[in-house]
Amino acid sequence: SYVVTQPPSVSVAPGKTARITCGGNNIGSKGVHWYQQKPGQAPVLVIYYDTDRPSGIPERFSGSNSGNTATLTISRVEAGDEADYYCQVWDNSGDLVVFGGGTKLTFL
């Protein structure tokens, strides 16, 4: 079955840009979706279909996907952005829905 890999943690200074990666074989040919999960809360969709933002998600959140890596970029990181971030793909073979292991975004 398809496997996607995320770094366990990413650290960033407040006000700087954070980049969280999601790796997979030819992941650029699949749509990648990103979720933010704060402690004790349900996940929230922040990017769908590689680059699209749901209504209510700040423009500081953006996504890209090419080759073997998809990336969630958070510009001008704020205190409220500290959370776990999960990528997710649809794989129409195997188990259909695949989540990455999650990346914890923390401040330096």
Place this chain on the structure above:
Amino acid sequence: QMQLVQSGAEVKKPGSSVRVSCKASGGSFSRDAVSWVRQAPGQGLEWMGGFTPILRTPTYAQKFQGRLTIAVDESTNTAYMELSTLRSEDTAVYYCARWVQAGNHWFDPWGQGTLVTVSS
């Protein structure tokens, strides 16, 4: 805007079953698909399966085949997830989510989660 409200926390004995409900407002399970995702303590997200109204049939992840039942009651706009033969490893927060199927598949919004604890 669809909102999903789940039933409350459960404590179950090993070998028993649990049923969690997910009631929708501002949307309809007769039109929208629903999925269930679980998260063990300190762990990541794990997709369990879902129900698609067009197909009127559930889809299950291989890991849960034979132990999981997902159903939808359109008259009450409520989805249900029942997991049987519970073991300690099934202790987790269980989430329902609207399963968006639009050329690709993603989940939005999510319910608040239901903690299921399996303990003797």
